[in-house]
Every structure is written in C-alpha cells, then in structure tokens.
Amino acid sequence: MASGSHDKSLLTARRLLEETSPAEAEQLPSLPSGFYDAFVLKGIRVVQALQPGTLLCHFTVPSRLLNSGGFLHGGATASLVDLVASAAFTTAGLRTRGSPLEVNISYLDAAFADVEIDIEAKVLRAGKAVGVAIVELKKKSGKIIAQARYSKYLGAASSKL
Numbered sequence: 232m233a234s235g236s237h238d239k240s241l242l243t244a245r246r247l248l249e250e251t252s253p254a255e256a257e258q259l260p261s262l263p264s265g266f267y268d269a270f271v272l273k274g275i276r277v278v279q280a281l282q283p284g285t286l287l288c289h290f291t292v293p294s295r296l297l298n299s300g301g302f303l304h305g306g307a308t309a310s311l312v313d314l315v316a317s318a319a320f321t322t323a324g325l326r327t328r329g330s331p332l333e334v335n336i337s338y339l340d341a342a343f344a345d346v347e348i349d350i351e352a353k354v355l356r357a358g359k360a361v362g363v364a365i366v367e368l369k370k371k372s373g374k375i376i377a378q379a380r381y382s383k384y385l386g387a388a389s390s391k392l
Contacts, residue, residue, distance in 0.1 A: 240322040241280040248275050248318050271310045284323035284354030288315055294344045302341035312379040316364040319352035329384030336379040347371055360386040
C-alpha cells in the first residue's frame with residue numbers, strides 16, 4: 232500500500248473512532264450512530280494502522296463502562312470489538328456498512344477503572360460479502376483481557392429481505 236493511501240486509511244480509522252461526535256456520526260455512512268456508540272468510543276485513541284487491515288488502539292477504561300463487579304462490562308468489551316474490528320476493515324479499504332454476523336469472545340481477565348489497555352484488530356480474510364477479523368484486548372503488562380473472532384457482512388445494504 233502506498234504511503235498516501237496508508238495515511239488516508241489511518242485518518243479514516245481515527246475519524247471513525249476518536250473524533251466523532253454523535254452529530255458527526257450521522258454524517259459518516261460507515262459508522263453506526265447513536266448514544267451508545269459515543270458512550271463507548273469516548274476516550275479511544277488510534278495508535279497506528281500497522282499494515283492494511285491491522286489497527287492498534289489504546290483505551291483507558293472509564294468508570295462509566297464498569298459492571299457491578301467493578302470491571303469492564305462484557306457488553307462494552309463486545310462493543311469495542313465491533314467498533315475496532317470495523318475500523319480495521321476500513322484500513323484495508325473495505326466498506327463497513329454491514330452488520331456483524333458472528334462475534335465469539337473469550338473473556339480471560341478483568342480490566343478495572345483507569346487501566347490503559349491495547350486493542351488490536353487484524354483482518355484475517357475479506358471476501359466480496361463477508362470479512363473475518365480477530366481482536367485482542369490486552370493490559371500493558373501483556374496479559375490478555377479478551378480475545379475475539381469477529382465476522383461481518385461487508386456487502387451493500389439491501390432493503391429487500
């Protein structure tokens with residue numbers, strides 16, 4: 232990938248994950264809009280698109296995303312997986328308007344408030360209609376919080392059922 236298109240894909244990922252307000256999200260065709268997405272995304276930082284289809288982000292766990300046990304809620308983890316994997320597809324030049332088909336998450340450790348974590352997504356395969364990615368959430372110590380396998384419909388949205 233040429234440097235210019237690599238920079239563009241990184242900029243797109245940043246725009247999707249870091250800089251989008253709820254009002255701006257409505258103007259981006261490839262990012263779901265709504266309160267929850269802004270609620271979860273606030274604070275995520277795109278570090279680098281390591282290569283096309285691979286994205287590394289940092290995220291400091293905010294108290295608003297904790298469960299009753301005081302650690303990162305499983306639903307918030309699933310949302311982070313969905314959003315960062317979708318952004319990884321954009322770094323490979325793929326559209327992300329489709330819906331997730333399957334998300335399989337193994338929760339391996341807890342992340343408490345104010346812990347900074349790395350979220351790395353890598354596209355394993357992208358066909359004409361379906362893409363598959365893996366996502367890993369890790370503490371700075373390297374300890375894995377969650378591992379996910381994520382598949383998404385990439386094709387054009389259809390009004391026919």
